[in-house]
Amino acid sequence: xxxxxxSDSDFSKFVESLIRSVRVVAPVAKKTKFSFETLESVSDLRxxxxxxxxxxxxxxxxxxxxxxxxxxxxxxxxxxxxxxxLLGVHFYDVKAIDMLDELFSQGHKDYNWLAYRQxxxxxxxxxxxxxxxxxxxxxxQGVQAKxxxxxxxxxxxxxVFDAISPKAEALVKQGTFKDASPAQxxxxxVANEKVxxxxxxxxxxxxxxxxxxxxxxxxxxxxxxxxxxxxxSCGSCNIVCPTxxxxxxxxxxxxxGTSGKRCRTWDGCMLGEFAQVSLxxxxxxxxxxxxxxxxxxxxxxxxxxxxxxLNGPACVGCGRCxxxxxxxxxDPVKIINxxxxx
Amino acid sequence: MSKKVTVASFDFTSCEGCQIxxxxxxxxxxxxxxxxxxxxxxxxxxxxxxxxxxxxxxxGSYSRExxxxxxxxxxxxxxxxxxxxxxxxxxxxxxxxxxxxxxxENVYGDKASMPHLASAKALPISAxxxxxxxxxxxPMNKEELVKVVNDLVHxxxxxxxxxxxxxxCKARETVCRFELGDHCMGxxxxxxxxxxxxxxxxxxxxxxxxxxxxxxxxxxKVLVEKAGFSRERAANKAQMFTSNxxxxxx
Ligand code: SF4
Ligand code: SF4
Ligand code: SF4
Ligand code: SF4
Ligand code: SF4
Numbered sequence: 308x309x310x311x312x313x314s315d316s317d318f319s320k321f322v323e324s325l326i327r328s329v330r331v332v333a334p335v336a337k338k339t340k341f342s343f344e345t346l347e348s349v350s351d352l353r354x355x356x357x358x359x360x361x362x363x364x365x366x367x368x369x370x371x372x373x374x375x376x377x378x379x380x381x382x383x384x385x386x387x388x389x390x391x392x393l394l395g396v397h398f399y400d401v402k403a404i405d406m407l408d409e410l411f412s413q414g415h416k417d418y419n420w421l422a423y424r425q426x427x428x429x430x431x432x433x434x435x436x437x438x439x440x441x442x443x444x445x446x447x448q449g450v451q452a453k454x455x456x457x458x459x460x461x462x463x464x465x466x467v468f469d470a471i472s473p474k475a476e477a478l479v480k481q482g483t484f485k486d487a488s489p490a491q492x493x494x495x496x497v498a499n500e501k502v503x504x505x506x507x508x509x510x511x512x513x514x515x516x517x518x519x520x521x522x523x524x525x526x527x528x529x530x531x532x533x534x535x536x537x538x539x540s541c542g543s544c545n546i547v548c549p550t551x552x553x554x555x556x557x558x559x560x561x562x563x564g565t566s567g568k569r570c571r572t573w574d575g576c577m578l579g580e581f582a583q584v585s586l587x588x589x590x591x592x593x594x595x596x597x598x599x600x601x602x603x604x605x606x607x608x609x610x611x612x613x614x615x616x617l618n619g620p621a622c623v624g625c626g627r628c629x630x631x632x633x634x635x636x637x638d639p640v641k642i643i644n645x646x647x648x649x
Numbered sequence: 650m651s652k653k654v655t656v657a658s659f660d661f662t663s664c665e666g667c668q669i670x671x672x673x674x675x676x677x678x679x680x681x682x683x684x685x686x687x688x689x690x691x692x693x694x695x696x697x698x699x700x701x702x703x704x705x706x707x708x709g710s711y712s713r714e715x716x717x718x719x720x721x722x723x724x725x726x727x728x729x730x731x732x733x734x735x736x737x738x739x740x741x742x743x744x745x746x747x748x749x750x751x752x753x754e755n756v757y758g759d760k761a762s763m764p765h766l767a768s769a770k771a772l773p774i775s776a777x778x779x780x781x782x783x784x785x786x787x788p789m790n791k792e793e794l795v796k797v798v799n800d801l802v803h804x805x806x807x808x809x810x811x812x813x814x815x816x817x818c819k820a821r822e823t824v825c826r827f828e829l830g831d832h833c834m835g836x837x838x839x840x841x842x843x844x845x846x847x848x849x850x851x852x853x854x855x856x857x858x859x860x861x862x863x864x865x866x867x868x869x870k871v872l873v874e875k876a877g878f879s880r881e882r883a884a885n886k887a888q889m890f891t892s893n894x895x896x897x898x899x
Binding site: 337338339342359361370371537538540543547558559578631633 | 678681682684685795796799800802803805808810811812813815816819820821822824825827828829833835836837860861862863864867868870871875
């Protein structure tokens with residue numbers, strides 16, 4: 308890995324030229340918040356964002372994605388992955404994308420995810436402003452961010468750019484980069500360490516202790532009922548989560564009745580219909596019909612069930628669920644700390 | 650495809666906005682659908698009356714006793730009854746009068762005693778007849794209607810969402826009304842509209858009715874605690890489109 312430096316003005320020129328050659332998806336302002344969008348001009352780029360409404364996984368697996376098109380008995384894949392650069396991803400979201408890379412390549416591979424992922428170059432950037440519900444410093448401390456191609460850190464006068472993969476080295480050739488000085492490398496290191504001390508919320512126990520105790524709390528029905536008393540089953544905590552990866556598949560028929568498409572749409576385990584399954588003959592059953600069982604399921608998924616597959620929790624501490632929950636009951640820090648102290 | 654599916658359309662207490670949506674569908678879609686369906690009764694466009702039809706589209710709420718017989722007749726003649734729009738599925742805006750007694754004077758002034766204003770509670774048509782599918786919304790969502798009719802014509806079970814509007818609102822990355830100091834009812838309202846209201850800067854009023862299991866107590870609580878409503882206003886908030894649901898919940 309090599310550390311480069313690019314000045315602020317050269318960085319702008321670099322991004323402008325990048326936009327002209329490839330689709331660049333990056334954080335932009337959205338009213339009082341931020342979202343990842345296809346960048347049209349470098350002046351829209353907001354690397355000083357705190358957190359985006361939806362996670363950047365949407366550039367790889369959009370909210371709604373066409374899987375196949377069919378006509379009579381002929382079926383064709385709808386995959387049409389084009390090269391793209393996902394710019395300005397915070398390290399916690401890099402971790403989350405890495406988790407999905409892992410989950411989508413285990414067992415039955417998800418070729419749609421893998422195809423779009425392969426065409427994506429990820430340029431991470433340092434957290435310049437910590438969001439008001441973040442706890443990324445204390446969750447899954449043993450898990451390193453990996454899978455990204457490069458890492459930008461804002462320093463005085465410009466950015467230090469760590470080129471991790473050959474794709475990133477190729478990008479360096481497109482801009483006016485210099486070798487970063489030792490002082491610049493140190494400044495970047497300090498900046499990245501500093502934000503870890505600025506999280507407003509903190510998980511107080513280790514991943515292993517949390518995994519054990521939360522798992523043991525499964526049978527405490529009353530506790531889960533208390534936690535979920537105000538829950539709307541609105542699924543916002545799922546939809547905004549960078550590590551959630553469930554989807555619903557539906558066929559959409561054209562009016563001719565022979566052709567159409569099969570699409571998948573992000574789904575969430577907090578929704579009442581999520582666990583409703585067909586028993587045949589028009590009958591259905593819902594195996595998580597009660598609100599508190601769904602609420603419990605989400606926490607189990609984030610803090611225990613996937614830990615062995617991922618070598619850590621399926622939560623990166625972005626705090627999106629906490630801030631998007633209208634009754635403010637979805638915060639994993641509050642839930643987990645309460646279970647640990649019980 | 651052999652015989653076309655026959656469709657009849659009827660209106661009860663309503664603004665006929667939903668039927669207007671039908672005609673707003675766009676020629677391409679409408680004509681595409683007409684390859685498979687045939688309208689046999691449609692007051693807006695034809696004078697014929699039919700003895701039987703495969704699908705009855707019913708707009709409007711049930712608010713007068715004299716409408717009962719007409720609804721029963723529709724049910725007898727139709728294989729499938731689809732309630733179309735907020736009025737037909739939950740009483741709609743009409744149900745605003747259910748909990749007021751001075752509406753006629755306020756709205757019609759000295760004409761308040763016109764005979765056709767004599768009406769009972771505005772109720773969904775399911776209060777009188779069995780309804781097979783409900784297409785909520787004020788007005789109903791025309792794409793959803795096409796989808797449901799298309800699914801029925803081609804033998805697929807139609808799917809009407811039963812999750813809150815927040816799902817679609819988050820999916821399009823709208824900044825939540827509550828984050829902006831406003832209120833919203835998207836957490837208890839049925840999705841399927843694509844959450845246009847919050848995206849255009851206004852709260853969701855629940856025109857598609859409630860989901861099957863709305864957490865109503867929690868709605869009142871957040872309206873008070875997060876949106877700063879008085880208890881009374883919070884308790885009354887869900888009466889625009891959903892007062893008939895509230896009666897069932899309370
Ligand atoms: S559970 Fe919440 S904090 Fe954890 S990754 Fe998901 S949205 Fe972020
Ligand atoms: S915990 Fe909050 S965000 Fe999640 S489903 Fe319940 S109300 Fe919605
Ligand atoms: S649901 Fe709305 S648009 Fe449809 S008839 Fe009723 S008032 Fe009119
Ligand atoms: S604006 Fe309304 S619909 Fe959208 S997320 Fe907030 S509460 Fe839900
Ligand atoms: S956002 Fe709410 S009020 Fe607006 S169309 Fe949807 S259900 Fe109706």
